[in-house]
Structure formats: C-alpha cells, structure tokens
Amino acid sequence: MTTTKLLIKRSIKSFASLTKSKTVFPKTEPGSVNIIAYHRVVADIAKAEKDAIYGLVVSSATFRRHCELLRKSFDVVSLETARFFLDGERKVSRPLAVITFDDGYLDFYEEAFPILNEYGLPATVFLPTEFIGGDKFLAHDRIYWLVKLAIEKSVPVYKALIQAGLSKNIAAKLAVETDVLKLTDSLVYLPKDLRERVIFQIEVSLGDKFESYPPEYRLLSWETIREMSKKGISFGGHTANHVVLPLEAQASMETEIHESKKTLEAQLGKSVVSFAYPNGEYNLRAKQMLAEAGYKIAVTTETKINRTGSDLLLLGRISLCEESTRGFKGSYSHSVASLRLGI
Ligand SMILES: [Zn+2]
Helix, strand or coil, X not given: CCHHHHHHHHCCCCHHHHCCCCCXXXXXXXXXXXXXXXXXXXXXXXXXXXXXXXXXXXXXXXXXXXXXXXHHHCEECCHHHHHHHHCCCCXXXXXXXXXXXXXXXXXXXXXXXXXXXXXXXXXXXXXXXXXXXXXXXXXXXXXXXXXXXXXXCCCCCHHHHHHHCCCHHHHHHHHCCCCHHHXXXXXXXXXXXXXXXXXXXXXXXXXXXXXXXXXXXXXXXXXXXXXXXXXXXXXXXXXXXXXXXHHCCHHHHHHHHHHHHHHHHHHHCCCCCEEECHHHCCCHHHHHHXXXXXXXXXXXXXCCCECCCCCCCCECCEXXXXXXXXXXXXXXXXXXXXXXXXX
8 A cells, every 4th residue: 555545544543533432332242352452551641641642541540440340340361361262262251351552661560560460460562572672762652752842843844754755745734734643643654664764854853942752652671571471461472663564565574573573482482472463554464474473363453342253363452541431520430431341
C-alpha cells in the first residue's frame, strides 16, 4: 500500500479514536476470552496525559481497580494458557481474561508489576527488541513530543517534512494540521526509514525551541525483564524497531519478525510464541511470516472478544487507558469499566 493511501486509511484507526467511546461494546459470554491491552501505568496521570499520547496511559490507582474487576469477573490466565482454550484443547467454565502490555515501558516494572504480583495475576509484555536495554525512545513518543512542541511554539513543519522525503502534496496537508494527536498519528504511520528522517528533520526545525524528551518514555532493561520472566510475566514479540509491518519491504519485514524473535529467545533463554502487531497493523504476508517464524498466537488492536475457533494469529483486544473508564464526572467509573470489559 502506498504511503498516501495509508495516510488516508489512518483516519479510521488513529490514536485519537483508539480510546473514544464506541456505541457497541462486545459482551462477555461463557467461553469468551477477553484480551486487555495496556501500554503504560503511571503514578502521575495528569502529567502523563499531558506529556504522552493519552490513549497509552493509565494511573496505578485505576489499573488496580481494573485488576480487582478482572479477578472478580474472569479467570485471568496467561496468553499462552488462553491458547489451549481458544484452540479447543481445554474447556472453560468461566469467561477468561488475559492482561497484555505493549512496548515494555519501564513503568511496567515500577507500577504495574507490583500490583499484578499483589493480585497474583499473570501478564504478557510485548517488546520491540531494538529499544530494550538502551537509551532510545520509541518513534511514537518522540513524534508526539516533537509535534506538540512544534504546534505549541508555532514552528512550521512543512520544510522538515519535504526534507525528510514526503511529497509536497502530503507535506502541505500535514503541515496545516493543528491537532497534536492527528498529526502524530499520520507521522507514525510511515515506513521506518522515512519516519526516522521525519523525526530528525523536525528536531532540526525546532532548533533552540527543542526540549528534551520526558524520561518517562524509558523502556525496560533485559535484566529486569529476566527477573520478571521468573515471576509470572511472559514476554512476546513486537518487531525489532516497532515498525508498521504492512509498510515495510519484504526483506525488512522478515528481519523485523525473525531477528527480533531470536534476540528475545536468546535474552530470555526460553522460546517465545506470542506476538503483538505494532500499532495493530497487519496483512496476510505479515501473518504468514509470523507462522513461519514459529509464533503460535498474535494479537491486533481490533476491539473484539475471542472465542474457541478465533484465528489465533489475529486475536482482538480491548484497549484500556485512564480515559476509557472515566465516567461523566471525569473520575473512574465502575459501571463504565464493567461496560468496557463486556461484563
Ligand atoms: Zn507498540
């Protein structure tokens, strides 16, 4: 798919729409497997919702309430265990829930892991291997920060986008966008190399108006991952560079899928069978490559509840953040949370 077509398609599934209330919520039934998707769990939600894509953050207090609700209403199992129910090997008596986290942020260890431990709940974390154990931040976080700075400080981005290699037509359309999330979303959905050039050029354009990326964007270290791997947390693939798979050339897709799996298995000392498509984007080729690489189970960001017979390499998830379980008063709502979880 061309970049232009993809940019247009993006309006359907953007960060902005990820958490917006939908009128129809899937309902949990006996035999259903609800897979929940989180990104970051934070101590200071007001700061995080300002400094990061708000759809990626939930407060520790709200996460704790979600855990309580999940434990009460479901059998919470690991993704690997859920696989045996989804392929019909084992029968379920109660609805199952699986807790997943994308991207491997450091705050998973600091905020989420102690709560999961306290409740005795398993979880799976999907890791973009190139960013683990280093000091690099993920492209979506860097782009959000740069776009926010550019819009707040009235720094035009047209020239940066042209110099990065975008067409005049697309650059002109994007340069007039004043919504931080919408522009972030469009710039994240680019092939990896082009996306890196966009980041570099916007940093250059900001000049002395550039402000350092928030340290809260940090990801986990391998040491910490190995520690958690012995204590109920499993880890899955998420490519090496957090690429939008359908936008990458065949060779890049292969490296991203195969090499990252090898890295994960070498670092963990165990086989890795689960995968999350970065940004939920997949195509038939990506799915086939996962199967060839030995992945047994893969999750998207499509809002659906899974059941026996669901395609194990295209499972749906329910994405949750702070905003998704707020009531009309602006604070956590038990009834909204129950609705979101299909209870
Ligand atoms: Zn991700």
